[in-house]
Amino acid sequence: MKVQVFAVLKDHFDKEFEVHANISNAQELKNFLIQSRPETKNILNNCRFAVDDEFVEMNFKLKIDDTIAIIPPSSGG
Amino acid sequence: MIPLQSYHPVAEDSSNHISAAPLDPVALISLAHHPKAGAIVLFSGEVRDSNLGKQVTHLEYEAHVSMASKMIAAILKEATSRWYLNIAIAQHRTGKLEVGESAVIVVTGSAHRKEAYAANRFIIDKIKHEVPIWKCEYLADGTKEWGGNCNCGVVNGEW
Numbered sequence: 001m002k003v004q005v006f007a008v009l010k011d012h013f014d015k016e017f018e019v020h021a022n023i024s025n026a027q028e029l030k031n032f033l034i035q036s037r038p039e040t041k042n043i044l045n046n047c048r049f050a051v052d053d054e055f056v057e058m059n060f061k062l063k064i065d066d067t068i069a070i071i072p073p074s075s076g077g
Numbered sequence: 078m079i080p081l082q083s084y085h086p087v088a089e090d091s092s093n094h095i096s097a098a099p100l101d102p103v104a105l106i107s108l109a110h111h112p113k114a115g116a117i118v119l120f121s122g123e124v125r126d127s128n129l130g131k132q133v134t135h136l137e138y139e140a141h142v143s144m145a146s147k148m149i150a151a152i153l154k155e156a157t158s159r160w161y162l163n164i165a166i167a168q169h170r171t172g173k174l175e176v177g178e179s180a181v182i183v184v185t186g187s188a189h190r191k192e193a194y195a196a197n198r199f200i201i202d203k204i205k206h207e208v209p210i211w212k213c214e215y216l217a218d219g220t221k222e223w224g225g226n227c228n229c230g231v232v233n234g235e236w
Binding site (some may be wrong): 004006007008011050053069071072073074075076077 | 122138139140141143144145147169180181201204205206207208209210211212213223224
């Protein structure tokens with residue numbers, strides 16, 4: 001699956017990257033990312049996850065060809 | 078009998094809510110005339126030279142463009158039906174912005190000013206709190222700060 005990150009998360013991850021681990025839902029993806037970059041735990045715990053331009057719950061089932069966007073709290077305006 | 082037409086020249090084009098090019102408040106207000114609208118309100122959120130006592134040299138805004146466009150379109154639709162707007166336009170800038178540039182513009186038009194003001198406030202508050210757009214402040218000391226002035230815990234718009 002493909003992961004896209006934004007804003008402050010780009011200081012810790014590539015803007016877009018592939019994850020090949022065995023991951024079945026959004027929570028597992030979050031846990032995987034925290035494990036690989038423990039310093040992002042607080043940030044990731046404040047983020048929402050989105051697939052196909054819609055926010056998803058953490059139990060959302062992920063498919064291998066999904067692109068998951070990780071959305072930090074908004075700071076527009 | 079002439080049918081009533083709603084007139085949302087920009088709101089109809091959801092690709093137009095996020096702009097990498099400079100925003101043009103004069104062009105937007107020039108679109109915002111409607112025979113049923115007696116009140117037009119334009120809000121421009123602009124880049125300040127300081128935040129929390131620190132000197133800001135410039136800002137960069139980033140967006141999840143497709144998601145932000147859809148969400149702004151939905152916010153405009155909600156405000157239009159709630160306040161019977163004749164005009165509802167919103168554009169947010171991305172990329173590097175200098176002090177004094179418009180980062181976001183909201184234009185609302187309705188029969189009377191009360192609705193145009195209320196809807197405009199509703200739209201800008203929703204955009205700030207909910208739409209996936211992020212600000213990075215570049216400070217005079219050479220450092221940068223993501224999401225400065227983010228009031229996401231505040232939902233009633235009082236800051």
